[in-house]
Amino acid sequence: MSQPAPQKMGLTMATMLVAGNMIGTGVFLLPANLATVGSISSFGWLIATAGAIALGLVFARLSQINPQPGGPYAYARDTFGNYIGFVSNYAYWFGNWIGNVAIALVVTGYLSHLWPWLEGIYPRLGFTLAVIWLLSLANARGARWIGALETGTLLLALIPILSIAIAGWWWFDATLFKTGWNVSGMEDSAAISRSASIALWAFMGVESAAVSADVIDNPKRNIPLATLMGLALAAVIYISCSLVxxxxxxxxxxRDSSAPFADVAQLMVGPWGVVVIALCAIFKSIGALGGWMLLVGQSAKAAAEDGLFPRVFCKLNRHGMPGTGLMIVAVLMSLLLFVTSSPTLARQFDQLTNIAVLLTIxxxxxSAGALxxxxxxxxxxxxxxxxxxxTAAGAVAYCLYALLGADAxxxxxxxxxxxFSAALYPFFRQRMLDAAKGG
Known part of the structure; x- marks a missing residue:
């Protein structure tokens, strides 16, 4: 019996998937993380953007040569062998669903500006749990649905984001910017390195189209174009908003804000601006969470089909999506949400994003080595x-630089x-060999 065929995305939806996943939550909460370093993080943004461009070119070229479902996992497997492929998928899968918990927290963080009762730790956890499960169920309904969600929420979010990026310069205080130059307590070089590592979270998702090759029309043409166009859009928005x-x-x-854009809107136009920003941030984060759940499902599905992940993750539902695998991830996300609970949302977000970045590197x-x-x-x-x-050398250099700037x-x-993945590999090795023989 043949597997259900997934609905596919065209160039526009694929571009919005890339841009939407990158712009997702970083643009709304990352300024708070970077404020722990200071405005010297401007240099970190430049380094992060250069590194992201190198990574974008890596995935664009690899997908042009041989587009495959699973993206980084497939490139590592084909180039360096099954064990490296397993480690790549292990790190990518864990890093992504951990990061997804952070995205879900952003939805709650901005909604707390409209419903202050959500600022309490237990209401925050309960509402975030509901967001995780609703998006998991929605994701199981198909890739085109997620592509449409990403497109709509990104276009909606761009209105206030671009407004602040452009009009915000009228409220810009150069003295304030200079006063907060380096508040990290570190040497300038170390502060820049730390900010570059933090800023990598903003560009996580540059591989979105490559990972989703199985659900994109004409992948050899559309994946490279979607990757580079989505990256360019995200970079311009990130840098302009962060500086302002x-x-x-x-x-x-x-640095203690749970909704930096809402704080800026309050200063610029008053309470009604907070409401607009909060609503746009909520919808955009919902779209990003849907997109990232798609990546988690597709990456695990590709590895499971090779026998390098539990077979349940490649079992497709009637919509052509790995529905059971998505539900398993939802359970794991729910558990992590409670394990990492913190008195402040910003601190919990910071913990989760830092771990996710390190695993995704x-x-x-x-992938850079594969190129x-x-x-x-x-x-x-x-x-x-x-x-x-x-390009490969630049991507490797940036990843190593980001690792050096990470929290020890x-x-x-x-x-x-x-x-720990080394201990798990033998468990899957025989299943992988059986899958290869069956193919």
């Missing part, structure tokens, strides 16, 4: 060869988690 906000809101207020590194190896194996020459090798304790936790 740090010149309007004092760092000590910004691993498949990014493998270099593939370029050499194909015996490409001239500018194409040089460009691919330089969280880096240790991520390392232990990756080492």
């Amino acid at each position: 906000i740090m010149g309007i809101v004092p760092m000590e207020q910004l 691993i498949p990014y590194l493998f 270099a190896a593939t370029t050499l194996e194909r015996n490409e020459t001239g500018l194409l060869r040089a460009g691919c090798l330089l 304790q969280l880096l240790a936790y991520a390392t232990v988690a990756l080492l």
Whole structure:
């Protein structure tokens, strides 16, 4: 019996998937994280953008050569073997659903500006739990539904975001920006490195189209275009908004904020601006969460089909989606939500995003290495060869730089988690061999 065919996305929806996943929550809450470093994080943004461009070119080229479901997982598997493919998917899958909990928290954080009772820890956890399950159920209904959700919510969110990015300069205070230059207590070089590591969260999702190759029309053409266009849109919005906000809101207020854009809107236009920003942030975060759940499901599905993940994750429902796998992830997200509960939403968001970034860097590194190896194996020459090798080197350098700027304790936790994958691999190895024989 054949599997149900998934509904597919065209170039516009794929571009919005990439841009929507990147712009998702970072644009609404990341300024609070960067405020722990200061406005010196402007340099971190430049480094992060350059690194994201390199990563975007890596995925654009790899998907052009051989688009495959699973993206980073598939590239690592084909280039470095099954074990590296397993580690890549393990890190990517864990990093993404951990990050999804942070996205769900943003929905609650902005909604608390409309319903203050959500600021309490128990109401916050309960409402966030409801968001996780509603989006998990909605995601199981098909890729085109998620593509339409991403497109609609991104276009809605761009209205207030661009308004603040442009009109906010009228309220920009250069003295305030300068006063909060480096509030981290670290040397400037260390502060820049830390901010570059934090800012990587903003560009997580650059691989969205590559991972979703199985549900995108004409992937060889549409994936590279969607990747680069989505990245360009996200970079412009992120940098402009971050600079403006740090010149309007004092760092000590910004770093503890659960809704930085709402705080800016309050200063600019009063209470009604807070309502508009909160609603747009809520809808955009809902769209982003739907998009990221799609990636989690597709990555696990690709690995499960190869026998490198539990078979249940590639079982498709009548909509052509890995419905059972999505429900399992929803359970894990629910458990993590309660385990990481913190008195303040900003602190819980910071913990989750830092862990997610560290885990996601691993498949990014493998993908960059895959591009270099593939370029050499194909015996490409001239500018194409040089460009691919330089792009891969730039992506590797950025990922290593971001790791150096990470919190030492969280880096240790991520390392232990990756080492644990070595113990799990033998469990899946025989199933993978059986799947290969069956193919």
